[in-house]
Amino acid sequence: MIEQSLLGLWYGFGVAFEPHNLMWSLFGVLVGNLIGVLPGMGPLSAISVLLPITFGMHPVPAILMLAGIFYGSMYGGAIGAILLNLPCHPPHAVTCLDGYPLTKQGKGGKALGMAMLASFFAASFGILVMIFCSPLLVAVAFKFGPGEIFSVMLLGLLAGSTMSRGSPLKGVAMVLVGLLCGVVGTDVNSGTMRYTFGIPELADGVSLVALALGLFAVGDFLLNVNRVNYQTHGAGVRVRDMLPTWAEIKQGFMPTLRGTLIGTLFGAMPGTGPTITTFLAYAFERKVSKTPERFGHGAMEGVLSPEAASHSKTQVDFIPTMCLGIPGDPIMALILGALMIQGIAPGPQLITEHPDLFWGLIASFWVGNVLLLLLNVPLIGIWTKVLQVPYRYLFPSAMFFIAVGVFSTDNSLFQIGEVLVFGAVGALFAALDFPMAPILLGYVLGPMVEENFRRALLLSRGDMMVFLQHPISGAFVGASALLILVQTVTYLRGTRGKLGVLQAT
């Protein structure tokens, strides 16, 4: 098994180093890096904007590029958080706590250098886990019937919606809205047109690109224009400042390792968001520290552990997506959607049917991470300059790219209207404090959930107990029930705690 993995990896490096693939991978990590630095643009909107141009491409470079955006943005997020105190996207908010104080003490370059080494270590660890665990998971996954797939997805949807930020109930509501969006279009089993409102363009369903762009780009603009006003001061960093000494590396190793392990654990669990992972890593590091009072005033551990956690999670996230076809978080859902548009169904058969894609992707992770490590040094200066482009020029240009990007997917203007509708709906939901990301998760998984649910009950002749009687499926249903129980208990305890505080004051 291990030998086979190593052979696959060797083959993958061949794929990743093909000039064409290498070029797109490089393009992806660069764009991702830039997007990570820019406030108000997360990897979700970046991947949505670039999704249309992948349709004309071969699947391998397309996926390498999209994945590159994802992990590239993780490195970029650290730059913004440490140097400028900008929590560009939520997972890095916790890095600001100790990263920015370090910058104020003049140790920003060092913190960045250490964080990048930690990230590289964590990413490499995540990649190794992916190489050796994927074949094992695939062996198990071949035993999955429709009942098991449904239960895993149920757990994924529940975890994805309740364990991210904000109210769990609202997350669940958004997943359900996403499931409904996924229903629109022609029913696979009977050919009935559902929820198309008599519009022929909707017969193929809601477009993934339009949904993602509407929710994450246009929706954001509608809420942020005239409100966001960021001022930046370019903090110069010299390469010499970034190189840590041997003693510092030794000191930083344990926090990095702890962060990496936390990230790996959470990456393997479907649905746990990246933000909660980094916050947990920070909290854990603070708990084990002998000097917890330094945290918040520039403790290097408080930077390394969350950064390492976010990077190992990023890589490990790809395991359930690629091997089971079950995305762990919305970005994975988007990448899964991109694969399906290319006509590739991720799942246990992916490694054997598309080895170039699977092993090429893994090898490109390494290539991309090395590139990022090398590129970040000269690029940091450029990125801090880019940050000075005002939002008021950025968003009208982005509106054009969105319009023309959506048009190019199908050469139809109708989908631009879809973007507008989802943008308005997204802004409304966001204004009511609903999280956006679970909609995407529900939309991508919706058709699969329905199909497997129907197939499982068809096989069992309508007996609902089938989900509990099969051991694997039963375990996942049990885990889902446990999750709901824990959330309810936390909620009830929270209310009681608050009431107690109210009475005390």
Next chain:
Amino acid sequence: MRSLFSYNKDYYGGALMILIGLTAAYAGRQYPLGTLGRMGPGFFPTAVGVILAGVGLAIALSARPASGASAATHSTFDWRAWGGIVGGTLAFIALGEYGGLVPATFAVVFISALGDKNNTLKQAFWLSVGMVVIAVVVFWWALQLQFSLFRWG
């Protein structure tokens, strides 16, 4: 005031979910439901709609004041931003159908740029001209987008 508003947010949010859920469930009834063992196309959306309505009810019932900071940031409706972005996109659709890529690009950038209160007409104009150049060079010429530069009717 702030806590009052966030109370309302959860009520409105819950009510909206109930509305969406019930509408979906009601609309799902026009498709055959089938039985558990042999489900029709209407079963799944109806079930999801009913569950959504239930979750919406739970959201409204569990409404409690949000802890300060998160509330009240979106309390006012920004007509200018919405007008710019929605108007610009609609202009792109209309001009894309009856004008071609050049006027459509100009319109979407120009109108949405005016949605930001700090942009002057002159800045919006030059930004739009710049994007038209990008549209023509990158999308029409280099990427061979099927979108004529000008067309009438």
